[in-house]
Amino acid sequence: MINLNISGNNLAGNASANSSEKGVVVGPTIGSLLFLLVLVMLAIFISKKRPRNAVPWSSSVNSGKSTALLGQEIKSCFSHVDIVGITNNFEKVIGGGGSGNVYYGRLENGCEVAVKVLKNSHSQGTKEFVAEVKLLMTVHHKCLVSFVGYCEEGANLIVIYEHMSGGDLRQLLSGRTSTSAFLTWERRLQVALSIAAGLDYLHSGCNPPIIHRDVKTTNILLNAKMEAKVADFGLSKAGKKDDVTHLSTVVAGTPGYIDPEYYCTNLLTKKSDVYSFGVVLFELITGRTPLFDVSGERFHIVQWATARLVRGDIQSVADPKLGAQYEVNSMWKVADLAMSCTSQQSHSRPRMSDVAIQLKEAIEVETYYRQRTGCSFAEVQHSSSSSYEVSSSFPSASFLPPAR
Incomplete structure (x- = not known):
């Protein structure tokens, strides 16, 4: 509680009678404002500390729907904004098939990657996407293409793996x-x-x-x-x-x-x-x-x-x-x-x-x-x-x- 002393002020009316009431009203108001200010500053600090590759909250989550990959603590998850930057807005197609196109990409560290974008999010395509990502996250062998990451944001289902220039x-x-x-x-x-x-x-x-x-x-x-x-x-x-x-x-x-x-x-x-x-x-x-x-x-x-x-x-x-x-x-x-x-x-x-x-x-x-x-x-x-x-x-x- 903040107590305000206004006894020295020359105010009209009965200042002594109202001083205690004003202290009660004004004190909680200022305290609430200070508390809200602390909360805002704390939220800004946390948002700045949040890692770039944290799992994105896609539209499927906001609508109450989730897929098998969401909720897993995967450090190799990219946002769709990240993918646009990596592929320079999907500039160069280096492959493709029935499931979708593969684009050339480059990470911030200069590493070349291949970015496979599924054509749509139909049930079979989503099933294959989940199967591939789960498998690539668990298997590691020099004769298997290395997994780099994935994007699962709304209807965007994307797998990123090492670029094979041959x-x-x-x-x-x-x-x-x-x-x-x-x-x-x-x-x-x-x-x-x-x-x-x-x-x-x-x-x-x-x-x-x-x-x-x-x-x-x-x-x-x-x-x-x-x-x-x-x-x-x-x-x-x-x-x-x-x-x-x-x-x-x-x-x-x-x-x-x-x-x-x-x-x-x-x-x-x-x-x-x-x-x-x-x-x-x-x-x-x-x-x-x-x-x-x-x-x-x-x-x-x-x-x-x-x-x-x-x-x-x-x-x-x-x-x-x-x-x-x-x-x-x-x-x-x-x-x-x-x-x-x-x-x-x-x-x-x-x-x-x-x-x-x-x-x-x-x-x-x-x-x-x-x-x-x-x-x-x-x-x-x-x-x-x-x-x-x-x-x-x-x-x-x-x-x-x-x-x-």
């Missing part, structure tokens, strides 16, 4: 890329091994195991050093110890890559990823897409390549762009592996850990050949076709293809 594997195999990069056979083997290592980590290194469910060349990204990483986990599912997960009747995936057993039974297993990976192996071998036309007839890469391989014809299957600059036994080993991975019955397919071992052996064969012939990467690309004949004389019978 583009996707499909672009490189087809030659539709802004760079002059060419994937030699040895580099293709390294790419295949990286993919296998990333999938093996998801299958065996995570608990519960994770099934990617959308393994394809457009989801394999390469950095400036041509190192490959697996991306896009929107369709991923947590598996079970018995390798089987019962799903709904809706089969997810990309035509040409979907496991035929999964398509018929609606039972998803880790071997479904193995089948898709086998299709990717055939793409690395042939340079073709999973589905293509020849003389007006439609072919699937697995049936097309297998029909020739069982006749012992590796030359007509191998990508012509390679110019026969590969160790033929290494090529055969990967071709056999691709056929094994794409077996119609899942129980006949190898595990990803076994796939990785066989790819390492194929790389050893290719490396031995290059050391034996004295060819470097650049020399191999420009050497004569006689190197194919030399490669056929590789001495180790353990790497020779089985009789056809």
Whole structure:
């Protein structure tokens, strides 16, 4: 209580009679104003101290609706205003698909990033967004694209991950890329091994195991050093110890890559990823897409390549762009592996850990050949076709293809 002394003032009326009443009225008023002033100053101080990357309060929260990610203490959450700044108002598109576009971005520290913006917030898109963000926040492997952050603000669902300047594997195999990069056979083997290592980590290194469910060349990204990483986990599912997960009747995936057993039974297993990976192996071998036309007839890469391989014809299957600059036994080993991975019955397919071992052996064969012939990467690309004949004389019978 603040007591005001006005006895010395010459005021009209009975000052002595009213002085106590005025002290009672004016005192609480000034005290309340001071208290409000303290509250305002405290609010300003807290707002200034609030971290920039705190979880934003989106319109979905204000309307009483919330999604699975809100409320989690995630330091990698960005506001939509942040995203606009990072992408320079979505200036440069570097990729895209059915779910939305991917934009080039740069963080305040100069780090380059890729910003994937979902087209809309329909239920399926939101489900895939939540699944991808949750998975990326928990898995960490050098062969998986690194997670940077996300934005979940109203209808804006955005995922931010490391920028892979080399583009996707499909672009490189087809030659539709802004760079002059060419994937030699040895580099293709390294790419295949990286993919296998990333999938093996998801299958065996995570608990519960994770099934990617959308393994394809457009989801394999390469950095400036041509190192490959697996991306896009929107369709991923947590598996079970018995390798089987019962799903709904809706089969997810990309035509040409979907496991035929999964398509018929609606039972998803880790071997479904193995089948898709086998299709990717055939793409690395042939340079073709999973589905293509020849003389007006439609072919699937697995049936097309297998029909020739069982006749012992590796030359007509191998990508012509390679110019026969590969160790033929290494090529055969990967071709056999691709056929094994794409077996119609899942129980006949190898595990990803076994796939990785066989790819390492194929790389050893290719490396031995290059050391034996004295060819470097650049020399191999420009050497004569006689190197194919030399490669056929590789001495180790353990790497020779089985009789056809």
